[in-house]
Amino acid sequence: MTLRSALLASLLLLGATPARAAGRTPYGGELRLAHTGPATPAVPALADTPLEATLLGLVSRSVCQLTPEGQAAPALALSMSRPFPQVVRLVLPSPAQAQALVQAWARLSSPEETSPYRALLFPLRDEGRRISATGDTLELTLAFPWPDQERALCHPTLAPPRSSAAALGPFSYSTATAQTLDARLSWPPGRPYLDTLRARATDERGLARLLSTHGTQVALGVPPDPGSGTGAALYATYLAWSPRRVPAEFRQAVENALDREDLTRLFVRGPAEPMPHLLPAALMPKAAGPRPPRPPAPSGGRQVTLLHDADNEDQRAVAERLQVKLHDQGYTVALTALPRAELRARWAKGDYELMLHSLLLPPVPGPALAVVLDAAGRKDLLGVELPRIGALPDAAARDARVRERALVLAPSLPLLPLYAQGLALRAEPEVGGLVFDAQGLPVLEGVWLTPAPAAGGSGGRR
Template structure:
């Protein structure tokens, strides 16, 4: 029995003493409705909390982080440090090792570069020269980075689900149906299958009210929902070459993050006054600056994600608020892949950029600095952070540097979001991981009472 199964059994034993020996029941079909697409894209682009959750059923990164920071293998069967600056990953097969190398090469290469490549920056050559020896990857670090293992748990570092070597707790068996993988390294999921129904907000409400869904992912947060940590952070990025020097001051003076988050962003969401979300940098916002002298006639284009209603609403709000500062803002919606490609080329004036940040301050700051177009800072900041052996000291150093660097990067933090869900009474064992994502392979269905239709023990 795995640690996850043992803990789940103990939880159930306290809640359901009538089950023999406190064992969690196996079997059944769990009906899950969600607001993500029917086919999530590759991991670096399927990075909203809902998409990352659904994709994670079929493809996992090397490891998994629990809310208390405990690290366990996921795709990898073993993680070790044979030397101070070498991390060894043992994969289930040579095919999985090769698939992971190819997936990471896409992040750092010219084909589809991603800000998540910053998670691999501490590796020698930024991971571009990785090669697998059979089923083993040796990751050599260019400088001390004690947080590498935890960074490798990020969902963007999983292989794409389209490759045969992708591996998760479930396998796809039909349209919107996944079956439990009996040989999953962390123990087979409790339910036999998940029936997944992609829908919109209205459809989610209907499916829940008619009891056609037992779990609803992406619901509005209220007293009846559970939520994960808010780490899906949205920023306003700009090209310093294409806007006036006082642009940051103009936006900061016009923007009320509390109103923006409360009125225009789907919850659960929190205002984000600093480069890292409040979960990683819990410090109050400073005073808003006074507006710069207004100069009419400044024309700029703001790019945003066509698949995000929140980004659309925020873009329209920024359009109104910046008009008062003399900016005529044209809005352009783009598919996420094209939005990231424009980011990689530096081909934008203004852009809304949403990122699923790691639950660890150091790797999170690395992703943010790269997204801001300041990859040059990684080679300066990360070695100094990694040189601190104590985790608390490293985290404190990261928070200090995030505050110090905020005014020097062309990136304005706006808000951070989490994922809220509803679960029917018969669903047990649903918990969130450190990334703020629900662990669906740990859920179970409580058995019915014989002879009493609809009754549960």
């Protein structure tokens, strides 16, 4: 099934217009899009907020995309197949794109750009470091059974960098301006319905003004309310620490000081929800357990440094709150804001005492657990846990196994889950076909425009 046909089926379930259902949706038109993200995000592994991943995905997409139902459908790849049980075959549009994709994946494990998203390639033989392209074809050999590999490959961070000549998405930047994107007529799953998308970066105040004056047709990054649509909350934030530099009782001190409900409600912009377990509620819908008893304060106090993302205002607010709460537990916390690239580099070297780590988790429990274990500095556990999970042929059994292991492993990891966020948007009534994929990202290439009704307010489609 192609991405276009999968989206057609999902839109019919979501109440598409009769013209859409009959296949008569018109092509063409220009969509005005406003957002609160960077104008042109570049590197997929670092542009991993839901908003950044959405914007980057307009011009650079991974080999596949997850449909709203969670199935992998080809995107950059022309086709995906399993000629053998432990071989995934990808056919790319050209040999150059196949080779560029290999290089992009190799960078995830390179000393310069090590990323926790490399865990998505761990089930491949040699962890994907020795993939070679034969013409326009990649054959990915699995080191052990891993039925979820295709869906893991759909993750936005596995797309080629925007600057790469092999980057390909449903739109391309106009030669006139980077704010104008033109429909790519040769996009493998089928050209977008829109002719042009005009993107405008602004702040929250500017976004509110554009909405109130109907100056934009789609607004990304709005506060959630009854008129907005919201994607799955899979952008998870953790507090990580180095066991070599922080005392053993630190976890208990944080758990005792932390109120995730208050943290999420007062210091984190929505849509957001507390995350009491290792995976977000979308992947691990279980009730929170009892809070641990109050630990004694460290004798004589303890000074630590907490690193956070300088480009993430929510992390800054959470870091300041943790600074106050940990002071009551005997910790003096110094805050240091770093660019995301430097923050990830410090993580890769283990050069930190405390750090806030935000990750866009896949909407599949097994690959999501792999990313979290790697982010926790326990890459060694991947070779123990993933083969046992992948050996279960039934998807429901694999997911249940992941949730069980996440509960068991969580207390031993130097990483504490805090909250998970999604992306909210608002759309004018003339915008049709706007849905979220399973990753929680809006599928803008499926949008079409209809004449605006004579009266009525704006709203969002789920």
